[in-house]
Amino acid sequence: MDSLGALNVFVQAAETRSFTATGRQLGVSSSAVGKSVARLEERLGVRLFHRSTRAITLTPEGQMFLERCRRIFSEMEAAELELSQTRAHPAGILRVSLPLVGMLMMPTVSAFLEAWPEIELDLDFSDRLVDVIEEGYDAVIRTGEPSDSRLMTRRLGTFRFRLVGSPAYFGRHGTPETPAELVRHRCLHHRYPTTGKLEEWLVVDENGTRIEDLPRAAVSNAIEPLLHMAEQGRGIACLPDFAVRSLCRQNRLVSVLDDAVKNTGAFRILWPSSRHLSPKLRVFVDFMADTLFAERE
Structure with missing residues (x-):
């Protein structure tokens, strides 16, 4: 059990890259973590970490040992799970x-x-x-x-996207009857937060031609602001069906041009x-x- 405890300290240190963070997780001091790792290195006869004043990193031997330790703990977890399968209430x-x-x-x-x-x-x-x-x-x-x-x-x-706007917006600006009419509407766009690129609207006309260069009334890197702006009558948004389903049922949003939207x-x-x-x-x-x-x- 002492050996398993040392292996657990090593795995935690390898994953946090910090003796201090590992100590906080395990409820011991950083020096106790360092001593445990040092004893393990001495017993194995290899250096497991490169140490600096700012961080620790795994040596090639440490990386190899980490994968083996993970398999050991995975097998232990599997054994425990086999015994817990009979539990009526997962917790x-x-x-x-x-x-x-x-x-x-x-x-x-x-x-x-x-x-x-x-x-x-x-x-x-x-x-x-x-x-x-x-x-x-x-x-x-x-x-x-x-x-x-x-x-x-x-x-x-799976989900599909829908073009939605409020009844008040369509009352003021008219409801688009064809995809081409979208170029005359206020469009609310989503920007991917990870890449900074706009999420494309895959809207095609009856000939299969994609409608491009849509106006930008607003851009957001989160969907909730687009939902709010669409509900407040600020424009048309292209959003996942599960995000707008409830508002459409309440007639707070209206879906248009469903057959023209190909985003899935x-x-x-x-x-x-x-x-x-x-x-x-x-x-x-x-x-x-x-x-x-x-x-x-």
Whole structure:
């Protein structure tokens, strides 16, 4: 058990790149962490970290040892999970990263918390590309196709985009009957926060020709301000259907030119392939897949 404790200290230090941060996580001093790592290095006969006054980094031997330690702890986790599968009520902390648009998933997330009250969700909202394994997430939800071979994935569902504006806006400016008429309207655009590029409106006319050079009344790197501006009659926005569904049902927004909009997307949940799907993660994945896109107009 002492050896496992030393391995745990090493793994924590490798992931935080800091003896001080590791000490805070484990409730010990930074010097105790350093001494534990030094004893481990002495026993192994290799240097595991390069040390400087500002940071620590893994040596090649340390990187190799880290992967082996992760497999050891993964096997221990798997053994524990096999014993816990019989538990009727999955419980514990589930750390999940969601995109910023994930704020609009909160009704589904809230319903999950009601269904599984013994699971504590630790949610992080960000559009940056997170390293699921290095940053210690149980899972991440993102759009697009997966590119990390270390991760398992499951599609939660697909969505399409809709052009929406308020009844008051269309009352003042008229409702566009053809895609070409959009060039005479106030358009509210979304800018990707990670790249700074505008999200394209894939709107085509009856001949399949794409409508380009649409006006810009406002640009935002988050969807919530676009929703607000559209509802307040400031223009037309191109937004995911799940984000506007409720407002359309309440007639606070109106959808136009549905057949002309070709933007689509998909959400996926990803988790480390080295880890077994724990009961708490399994019920979260199943719940999101069954519920997130269940309601369609």
